Amino acid sequence: xxxxKYITENTDEVIARLAKKHFDGKEPIGKVVELDSKRKKxxxxxxxxxxxxxxxxxxxxxxxKQGKTEEANTLKTKTAELKEASKDFSxxxxxxxxxITDILLTIPNMPNPSVPEGVGAADNIVERMGGxxxxxxxxxxxxWELAKKYxxxxxxxxxxxxxxGFPVYKGQGARLQxxxxxxxxDEAREAGYTEIMPPTVVNAASGYGTGQLxxxxxxxxxxxxxxxxxxPTAEVPVTNIYRDVxxxxxxxxxxxxxxxxxxxxxxxxxxxxVRGLNRLHEFSKIEIVRIDTPEHSYQSLDExxxxxxxxxxxxxxxxxxxxxxxxxxSFTSAITFxxxxxxxxxxxxxxxxxxxxxxxxxxxxxxxxxxxxKKTALCHTLNGSALALPRIVAALLENNQxxxxxxxxKALVPYTGFDMIK
RNA sequence: GGAAAGGUGGUAGAGUGGUCGAUUACAGCGGUCUUGAAAACCGCCGUACCGCAAGGUACCGGGGGUUCGAAUCCCUCCCUUUCCGCCA
Numbered sequence: 001x002x003x004x005k006y007i008t009e010n011t012d013e014v015i016a017r018l019a020k021k022h023f024d025g026k027e028p029i030g031k032v033v034e035l036d037s038k039r040k041k042x043x044x045x046x047x048x049x050x051x052x053x054x055x056x057x058x059x060x061x062x063x064x065k066q067g068k069t070e071e072a073n074t075l076k077t078k079t080a081e082l083k084e085a086s087k088d089f090s091x092x093x094x095x096x097x098x099x100i101t102d103i104l105l106t107i108p109n110m111p112n113p114s115v116p117e118g119v120g121a122a123d124n125i126v127e128r129m130g131g132x133x134x135x136x137x138x139x140x141x142x143x144w145e146l147a148k149k150y151x152x153x154x155x156x157x158x159x160x161x162x163x164x165g166f167p168v169y170k171g172q173g174a175r176l177q178x179x180x181x182x183x184x185x186d187e188a189r190e191a192g193y194t195e196i197m198p199p200t201v202v203n204a205a206s207g208y209g210t211g212q213l214x215x216x217x218x219x220x221x222x223x224x225x226x227x228x229x230x231x232p233t234a235e236v237p238v239t240n241i242y243r244d245v246x247x248x249x250x251x252x253x254x255x256x257x258x259x260x261x262x263x264x265x266x267x268x269x270x271x272x273x274v275r276g277l278n279r280l281h282e283f284s285k286i287e288i289v290r291i292d293t294p295e296h297s298y299q300s301l302d303e304x305x306x307x308x309x310x311x312x313x314x315x316x317x318x319x320x321x322x323x324x325x326x327x328x329x330s331f332t333s334a335i336t337f338x339x340x341x342x343x344x345x346x347x348x349x350x351x352x353x354x355x356x357x358x359x360x361x362x363x364x365x366x367x368x369x370x371x372x373x374k375k376t377a378l379c380h381t382l383n384g385s386a387l388a389l390p391r392i393v394a395a396l397l398e399n400n401q402x403x404x405x406x407x408x409x410k411a412l413v414p415y416t417g418f419d420m421i422k
Numbered sequence: 423g424g425a426a427a428g429g430u431g432g433u434a435g436a437g438u439g440g441u442c443g444a445u446u447a448c449a450g451c452g453g454u455c456u457u458g459a460a461a462a463c464c465g466c467c468g469u470a471c472c473g474c475a476a477g478g479u480a481c482c483g484g485g486g487g488u489u490c491g492a493a494u495c496c497c498u499c500c501c502u503u504u505c506c507g508c509c510a
Contacts, residue, residue: 043472047479054479057491061440064490076490083490246432246469376469 001104003364003378008036017110020117020326028103035103039096046089053082105214109361111326112335118325124338125325130309131318133342134399140345143394144276146401147173150421155276165266165274165281172421176396176408177284179415180389181259184286184311188386191307193257193288198237200260201228206240209366211332221263230263234287235383239366242291247370247379253292253300257386260285277390278350285388290381291368294360297380301335301357304384308339308353311387314411317395318342320349334359341391345398350391355384397421 007014011033018025056079063072116125147153152173158166169177185195207213207229212220221230231237238258247254262285266274273279288307292300305321312319324336339353360378363369369376400407406421413419 040472043479047472050480051478053490057489058441060490065440072490079490 001101001361001364002107002110003360004032004036004100004104007104007107008033014110017113018108020111020115021108021329022119022327023108025107028107032100032103032107035096035100039093039100042089042093042096046086046093049082049086049089053079053086056082108331109334109358111329111333112357112359114323115329115335116323116325119327120325121328123325124322124328127321127323127337129318129320130313131316131342133318134344136344137401137403140398140401142276142345143343143397146397146406147276150406152176152397152421153277163281165279167277167280172416172418175416175418176393176421177389179412179417180392181284181286183412183415184386185257185259187311187314188257188286188288188307191255191303193255196234196238196241196256196258198234198241198258198260200231200237200263202231202236202240203228206236206243209240209243209362210236211362211365212236215331218267219265221265231260232264233262233285233383233385234258234260235289238287238289239291239362239381239383242368242379242381243366245368246376247291247368249293249370249372252370252379253290253296256289258287258289260287262388277394278346280390283388283390286386287383288386289383291363291379292382293370294377294380297357297359297382300380300382301337301355304355304382304386305337308355308384308386312339312341312352314409315392315396316409316411317392317399318344319352330356332358332361334361339385339387341395343391343395343398345401346394350395352387352391352395353385355382357382 002014007029011029015025015029018029056075060072060075063069063075116123118124141149144153144155147155150172151170154168154170155164157168158164161168189195201223204213204227207217207220212229212232216232220232223229237260238256241256242254261282263282264280266279266281288304290297290300290304309319309321319339319341322338322340324333324338329336333356336354336356338351339355340349340351342348343350358381360380362381363378366381368379368381370379396409397406400409404420404422408416408419408421
């Protein structure tokens with residue numbers, strides 16, 4: 001969430017910038033500013049009250065020590081009404097603070113000035129494109145047909161074991177998964193990321209820390225008995241490492257990567273877009289996460305984009321990078337770049353990565369800070385997929401199909417141990 | 423699942439009703455000394471809110487209670503550790 005201080009000190013600017021996200025901030029922000037001044041007044045009264053009680057208590061103690069019991073008893077009665085008053089003040093203080101937090105949670109992050117105007121996917125800007133869209137053989141098959149033809153992925157078997165959206169990878173299909181995971185992790189390590197293997201089940205506090213809760217509660221699988229959530233992305237456990245942590249400037253930027261299975265309920269999204277590997281309930285993803293200073297975070301973002309671009313290049317996939325417009329960005333993001341690869345048989349662009357800078361929005365919830373001089377300041381947090389497997393696999397299968405089989409890109413062959421799927 | 427112990431500042435670890443936001447040690451930072459380093463010695467060394475400032479307030483796992491006054495007593499919830507059982 002945005003910080004109270006920034007909102008009260010830059011009220012008009014905040015409202016203006018939020019407009020790009022099509023969020024009308026006038027009312028909630030006006031309310032927050034009003035509540036904040038109320039909060040300050042109330043605290044002053046509360047503090048004065050408590051201060052007096054503390055003083056009286058000290059006097060009572062002294063009097064007892066001196067054996068002046070009667071005087072002490074008289075003083076005691078004085079504190080009774082002060083205590084009543086302090087209870088009232090502290091109750092309204094709690095109420096005000098709760099109200100402020102509740103409103104703050106409904107206010108999205110402000111887009112960076114370089115985010116384009118727009119309402120939806122059609123308004124995103126293509127930053128650049130790369131790779132070559134291949135000539136397709138006649139009767140090119142979509143990946144779900146190829147998966148069946150070469151016995152790589154069994155969707156029906158997944159339905160039997162778990163349900164729709166939980167495919168079973170087999171033989172060369174399974175080995176391709178493992179190869180991609182290792183390839184992505186090795187690339188990340190070479191780029192200076194520390195590999196993390198986090199839990200894939202997290203508590204509610206972690207869900208709140210990165211912002212999945214309370215907003216997207218319905219999108220996560222929840223284990224009722226233990227009140228734990230299956231992670232929708234490694235971002236959750238890996239970023240929460242730094243919840244309630246004060247870092248030193250020398251430790252920044254922190255660069256972590258992690259491979260995990262990701263679990264998403266995807267409630268309400270059915271139809272042709274979910275065919276095959278296009279949208280799953282469980283999938284593999286390698287995530288890169290960075291924690292940085294505000295001064296350096298945009299350079300970090302550029303490096304992350306370059307890292308992902310390098311990956312799709314090495315996989316020889318045709319891709320494009322989109323600068324998301326204000327209307328298409330997530331609630332918590334300040335700026336987002338999506339990577340899409342072209343899946344030549346489906347003739348569709350598939351999103352395979354989303355790289356975002358959250359600036360201090362997420363860090364404020366996490367209370368992830370670093371020390372500057374003698375004070376503390378909020379860090380910037382960033383993350384990006386590098387990469388999510390299913391749609392990469394979809395594009396690899398479709399784009400590289402030949403009459404002899406499916407060709408494996410050179411960079412991947414050392415990992416798969418085969419250069420053709422037959 | 424059964425039993426026990428315990429949750430205090432970066433870490434270790436004191437503190438059982440009254441200048442305790444908290445002894446001390448280690449780590450860290452600054453300095454003296456040294457050609458440099460080590461050692462020794464001196465100083466600093468939690469977070470947040472309110473306030474122009476002086477200063478005030480809160481926080482010793484969370485919440486509630488007793489009391490003039492609570493890290494310290496009571497209730498409750500959560501968590502961790504150890505032992506036993508089960509098990510990859």
